[in-house]
Amino acid sequence: MLKVVIMELPSFSANGREYIAIVTRSRNKNAYARVHGNIITITIPYYISNNSYESIANDLYAKMRRMLETSWHADILSALSIKNNSVLNVMGTAFNVHTSEKELKAASSGKIAGREIYINVSKSLPEQEKQAKAARLAIRLVSKAMEKPVLEKVTEINARYFQSSIKGVRLRLADTVWGSCSPSNSIMLNSKLLFMEEKFMDYVIVHELAHTKHRNHSKAFWKLVYKVIPDYKDVRRDLRSQNFSFKT
Numbered sequence: 047m048l049k050v051v052i053m054e055l056p057s058f059s060a061n062g063r064e065y066i067a068i069v070t071r072s073r074n075k076n077a078y079a080r081v082h083g084n085i086i087t088i089t090i091p092y093y094i095s096n097n098s099y100e101s102i103a104n105d106l107y108a109k110m111r112r113m114l115e116t117s118w119h120a121d122i123l124s125a126l127s128i129k130n131n132s133v134l135n136v137m138g139t140a141f142n143v144h145t146s147e148k149e150l151k152a153a154s155s156g157k158i159a160g161r162e163i164y165i166n167v168s169k170s171l172p173e174q175e176k177q178a179k180a181a182r183l184a185i186r187l188v189s190k191a192m193e194k195p196v197l198e199k200v201t202e203i204n205a206r207y208f209q210s211s212i213k214g215v216r217l218r219l220a221d222t223v224w225g226s227c228s229p230s231n232s233i234m235l236n237s238k239l240l241f242m243e244e245k246f247m248d249y250v251i252v253h254e255l256a257h258t259k260h261r262n263h264s265k266a267f268w269k270l271v272y273k274v275i276p277d278y279k280d281v282r283r284d285l286r287s288q289n290f291s292f293k294t
């Protein structure tokens with residue numbers, strides 16, 4: 047559906063990304079803000095009068111901006127603290143990080159060779175941006191390297207408990223979800239899970255695989271999750287405490 051942009055809000059940068067924000071109106075009951083990629087869409091219902099939608103839009107914008115600026119991206123990007131000769135431990139594999147600053151046309155460039163990660167960031171970036179860019183790139187490179195072991199893990203859990211036909215498994219540095227399962231059973235897992243306790247990735251994998259049987263969060267769905275992870279409620283609560291806004 048084509049959306050008419052009725053207002054634009056200031057763009058800002060967070061987590062090594064430039065976010066833009068637009069406001070649109072719809073028949074929905076509630077006003078909400080959503081982020082997809084680097085675009086924040088704020089949707090205001092038609093019934094809200096012309097003289098009050100602006101303050102509602104500004105409010106949602108401020109909330110979303112604060113969330114993005116303080117979200118786990120910020121946490122993980124600073125927690126990873128990509129420095130030259132640092133080591134990243136991911137699911138039992140240690141990656142050696144080599145960084146350097148160069149004159150680059152792009153903000154950053156890099157590659158991974160076995161367990162060695164090479165990252166170049168542009169000299170001209172502000173210091174804080176350098177960190178964020180390097181961390182974002184490191185996460186992407188590690189995600190690529192971990193695709194196979196993660197696929198093996200999903201395949202194993204699936205064979206054991208679900209026996210569904212899976213189209214594929216992707217790791218992606220997503221903004222608002224821990225994972226997803228498409229109607230054709232293509233599974234996406236948030237790259238952040240690679241850097242967290244293993245129980246979280248296990249839970250998200252089981253959650254998404256359970257969606258291959260139930261495309262909702264019905265009682266039957268949760269019963270299935272419970273059969274595989276009896277203490278899933280605790281894991282889910284801990285996962286939620288990492289960031290309130292993430293969904294599975």
Ligand SMILES: [Zn+2]
Binds near residue numbers: 263294
């Ligand atoms: Zn779900």
